[in-house]
Amino acid sequence: MKRSILLVVAAAAIGAATVAVIISRPFVLSSGDTKHAHVIAQAEPASAAIYYQDPDGKPLYSLTPKKTPDGRDYRAVPAGADISFDDPAEVAAAPPADRKIKYYRNPMGLPDVSPTPKKDSMGMDYIPVYEGDDSDDGSVKVSPGKIQRTGVKSEPAALRPIRTVVRAPGTIQLDERRVSVIAMRAETYLQSVADVTTGTFVKKGQALMQVYSPAVSSAAAEYVTTITSRTTAGEPSYGRGSRQRLMNLDVPDAVITAIERTRVVPVTVEWSAPRDGIVLERNAVQGMRAQPGDVLFRVADTSVVWALIDVAERDLGSLAVGQPVTVRARSFPTRDFSGKIAVVYPQVNRETRTARVRIELDNSDLALLPDMYVDADIEIGGSEPVLAVPDSSVLDTGSRQVVLVDKGEGRFEPRDVKIGRRGGGLIEIRSGVKDGEPVVVAANFLIDAESNLKAALKGFAEGAQQ
Incomplete structure (x- = not known):
């Protein structure tokens, strides 16, 4: 930035000639310098005031005597005083008589100093640096005016206390321990299927289908024969093997209890839901034949779900199992779900440099759905x-x-x-x-x-x- 400075100084005294000095010179300011320009104006006689300045050093000036709003006189600045357009209060003051000048520095802030008074190429005087302005302890002294500006x-x-929040995105996943699969362990024919579809909420013990299985019927007949003859044998353990065979075929407990009570071999067996939950998968079709291992229903309890979030590698050292976490689903931006860190997976993704953290969340109202996007806030740092x-x-x-x-x-x-x-x-x-x-x-x-x-x-x- 270029700046032109025009200084008009007028001094008058009774019986003496009036002297005016006009100095105009453009120059380039250095970005690291805070003292822009210093101009020396001299008039005859030397004791005459060339202008008047605010007594507090504010950039307020007058060519004639003046008072501040509170009644104080402006300070007279005589000819020959050093004028600073950055901080007039500092430069206009007389040099301290009890301090020793160490050296003189370039007025434009250039790395050029001199042990004796000197002028630069534009005729500007080098600025004196006094003892104490630059201490040996590495400290720097800044003028009050510059501090204020x-x-x-x-x-x-x-x-x-310092508390930091680690934020990470993630998704809702099912709790692996709360998923049940209904599959037959023997060749089975589906006589009828209940009015249950994918997404339906079912209760534990609710009937899902009626099936006929030759293996189940044979085991049931053997068990009925055994428990009928037990009254004659009188041994409590008699028939335990036949009952275990029904259990191995995964016959529901309610069916086994009914056989013991009625002593009747059922033609078809009612298969029920093993837990409360959502039907995630239905492959059962009325009249079909199911082979051993075929998955007919898959039911998941979603009252407790997992939030799997990806945490940056740099934040892993601040995480620990049991830390409280606040999760916000993007579908419910005004609602907070509280949980705790259950597992920090012992592996870092090579490409994203993140590690997976598992958070267990209560979902009793079934608001959180699998694969839903969430954002987790983990507060780290002690109290x-x-x-x-x-x-x-x-x-x-x-x-x-x-x-x-x-x-x-x-x-x-x-x-x-x-x-x-x-x-x-x-x-x-x-x-x-x-x-x-x-x-x-x-x-x-x-x-x-x-x-x-x-x-x-x-x-x-x-x-x-x-």
């Missing part, structure tokens, strides 16, 4: 407070992390820190900062830039002095 804010490091600072205060270069410690009076010290967990806008500080030490939380990049600039200037100054 850039919005520098500090906040003490304090003990705070124990740790030393933490706002995440905006940490300058991360990749290989190191730095915070700027506010030492007071406009001095800031860059300090390396070791960080830990992140979450809720906070970063855990494991070393480098003590509890209660104030750190810069806003405009720290500007201070860091000035720190780097002053470090470079200091190196050039030491070289020039040698």
Whole structure:
């Protein structure tokens, strides 16, 4: 950016000639410099005031004496004073007499210093750097005016609990332990099938079909003969083998109990649902012949379901079995389903770099359906407070992390820190900062830039002095 500066200085005194100095020069501003231009205007006599400035250093000026709204006089600025268009209050003030000048730096912020007063190629005076402006401890001093303009804010490091939420997508799946298959263990003929279809909810013990099986009829006849003759034998264990044969054929308990009570061999056997649940599959057709192993019905209890979510590899170390999880189904965005981590599968997907986590959810109202998309929120981090600072205060270069410690009076010290967990806008500080030490939380990049600039200037100054 180019800027033209036009300064008109007028000084008048009784019995003396009026002198006006007009200086106009364009120049290019450096992006890393905060002192833009300094122009020296001289008039005769030297003690005459060339303009008047607000006593608080605000950028308010007057060519004639003036008062502030609260009645204070504007400060007279004599000829020969150094005028700064960035911070007039700092430059217009007289140089401190009790401080020693260490070197002079380029007014444009270039890495050029001189041990003696000097002018640059445009005739601008080099700016003196006094002892104490650049300390050996690596700290940087920033003027109050610059702190106010850039919005520098500090906040003490304090003990705070850090809670982080891991978010991961997933799907609803059936609980493998709550799925039942109805399959015959012998050759069977289906006499009739109940009015039950895929998706129908059935109760445990509800009739699904009537079947005829030669193997079941033979086993039932043998059992009836056995229990009838048991009254003569008088042995309690008599006929146990015949009953076990019916059980091996998977005959429902209700049918076996009816045979024991009536002592009658049934022609057809009523097959019922083994559990409460949803009919996921129906292959039974009236009049068909079913071979051993053919799946006729598949029923699943969906009162408890699984949420299988894919968690990023970097978050696995923070997860543990039993952690509470909040699941939100995309079909019910305003409703939360609570569960706990049941299993963290011991394998990472090679392509997505994620691991599967299983969460058990109560689904008593059957709202969650298999293969439904869900989003899980897993809250990690303990309730124990740790030393933490706002995440905006940490300058991360990749290989190191730095915070700027506010030492007071406009001095800031860059300090390396070791960080830990992140979450809720906070970063855990494991070393480098003590509890209660104030750190810069806003405009720290500007201070860091000035720190780097002053470090470079200091190196050039030491070289020039040698």
